[in-house]
Amino acid sequence: MKRILAFLALSVVILSGCESPLKKTDSPLDTAIEMKNALENDKTSGLFMMKNIDGDLIFDSLEAIYPFAFSLELVSYQIGLTEISVNIPNNAQQMQAKALAEKIAVNQTKGLETAQDKLAALHDYLILNCKYDVEAAEQEVLDGTSAPFTAYGALVDGKAVCSGYARAFMMMCEVVGIECIYISDSEMNHSWNAVKIDDEIYYIDCTFDDPIPDQGERIIREYFLKTGEELKKTHTWNDNFYEQIID
Numbered sequence: 279m280k281r282i283l284a285f286l287a288l289s290v291v292i293l294s295g296c297e298s299p300l301k302k303t304d305s306p307l308d309t310a311i312e313m314k315n316a317l318e319n320d321k322t323s324g325l326f327m328m329k330n331i332d333g334d335l336i337f338d339s340l341e342a343i344y345p346f347a348f349s350l351e352l353v354s355y356q357i358g359l360t361e362i363s364v365n366i367p368n369n370a371q372q373m374q375a376k377a378l379a380e381k382i383a384v385n386q387t388k389g390l391e392t393a394q395d396k397l398a399a400l401h402d403y404l405i406l407n408c409k410y411d412v413e414a415a416e417q418e419v420l421d422g423t424s425a426p427f428t429a430y431g432a433l434v435d436g437k438a439v440c441s442g443y444a445r446a447f448m449m450m451c452e453v454v455g456i457e458c459i460y461i462s463d464s465e466m467n468h469s470w471n472a473v474k475i476d477d478e479i480y481y482i483d484c485t486f487d488d489p490i491p492d493q494g495e496r497i498i499r500e501y502f503l504k505t506g507e508e509l510k511k512t513h514t515w516n517d518n519f520y521e522q523i524i525d
Contacts, residue, residue, distance in 0.1 A: 300359070302327045307523060310339035313362055317344065323363040331360055340364070342459045342523050345448040346372045347423040347441070367423040368430070375429035376449055382433065383453035393456050393475045394503065397482065400450045402497050404432065404443060405488040411437040412490060440485040444469040447484050459524045463515040470501075470513070474524050481509045 303309040303326055313336075316324050337350045346366050353361040366372060386403050387396040414426035414437075422441070425431040431438035432446035444460050448471060451458035457474040461481075470483035483501035501509070506517055 300325050300327060304328070306332055306335035307339045309336050309362070310343060313340055313364060314344045317346075317364060317366075322365070323361060326360050326362060327358060328360060336362070338462070338519070339523060341462065342520060345376075345429060345445045345452070345460065347428045347445065349423065368425065368428065371425065371430040371434070372428055375433045375446065378433050379429060379446060379449035380453050383450040386450075387454050393473075396454050397451070397456065397473060397475075397503065398499070400447060400454075401482060401484055401487065401499070401502055404447055404450075404484050405497065406495065407436055408432045408443065408446070408488065409437050410485065410488060410490050411439050411442075415439050441469040443484040443488070444471050447471050447482065457524060459520065461515055461520050463513070465514050468513070472520060472524050473503075479506065479521060479524055480504060481506065481513075483509075483513070486512075 301309075301312050301324060303312060309326055309328060312326070313324055316322070331352065331354060333350065333352045336352070340348075340350070346369075349365045349367070351363045351365070353363075355361070382403060383400060386399040390396050390399060408431075411426040411431065414424070414431075421427070425435055425442075426438045427441045427445075428438075429442060429446035429449050431442040433449075438446070441460075441462070448458045448460050451471075451473065459472050460469060461472055462469045468485070470481065470485065472479055472481050474480075480503040481501070482503060486501040487498045489498070501512075506521075510517075
């Protein structure tokens with residue numbers, strides 16, 4: 279997935295009239311949580327006072343907890359402040375996917391009581407109604423915010439790459455109250471999910487359970503609710519980073 283991150287440094291800036299309230303944060307995750315809250319309240323930027331700014335970690339942290347595809351821009355000021363702005367391309371499409379995710383999640387989990395059963399229903403729906411977008415995956419120049427990389431591709435178009443699967447699954451989990459994050463690994467060039475059930479972390483890779491060519495009505499759960507040790511047999515990722523986010 280293509281990441282879009284701009285980091286700018288300005289030497290002199292007058293901040294009079296800035297409408298963003300100043301927030302003090304101690305970590306990239308804290309900053310990401312503040313930005314997620316702002317985005318959910320229709321605010322796309324925030325002004326922060328923080329130490330040891332790491333734009334990559336802020337991006338990765340926000341990506342893990344926010345199911346929309348986005349780009350991030352940081353503007354650092356000499357007086358110790360940083361303005362973070364988030365751009366959501368194709369926002370109307372992604373909002374449409376969110377609305378559809380709510381309907382699907384409610385319908386698919388109706389009458390189910392356990393988190394395991396709800397996750398299975400959402401997992402099965404996704405792999406039965408979405409197929410892997412081989413054409414998008416093979417493009418030499420990728421736009422990581424285009425439809426196949428978003429929940430819109432997975433839920434509305436019915437075709438997506440791994441990030442589309444993972445974002446759609448995350449959206450549906452949020453509806454039914456199951457803690458779920460998005461995991462991405464550059465070495466694998468792949469994305470999937472982690473969920474938390476009864477204080478235990480499990481991993482779900484809907485894309486790997488939807489092999490090519492598409493298996494139609496066949497349901498595979500080979501990569502469903504795997505422990506970290508089990509998944510490490512086939513996947514690589516920064517487990518310490520992501521476990522801190524979902525912990």
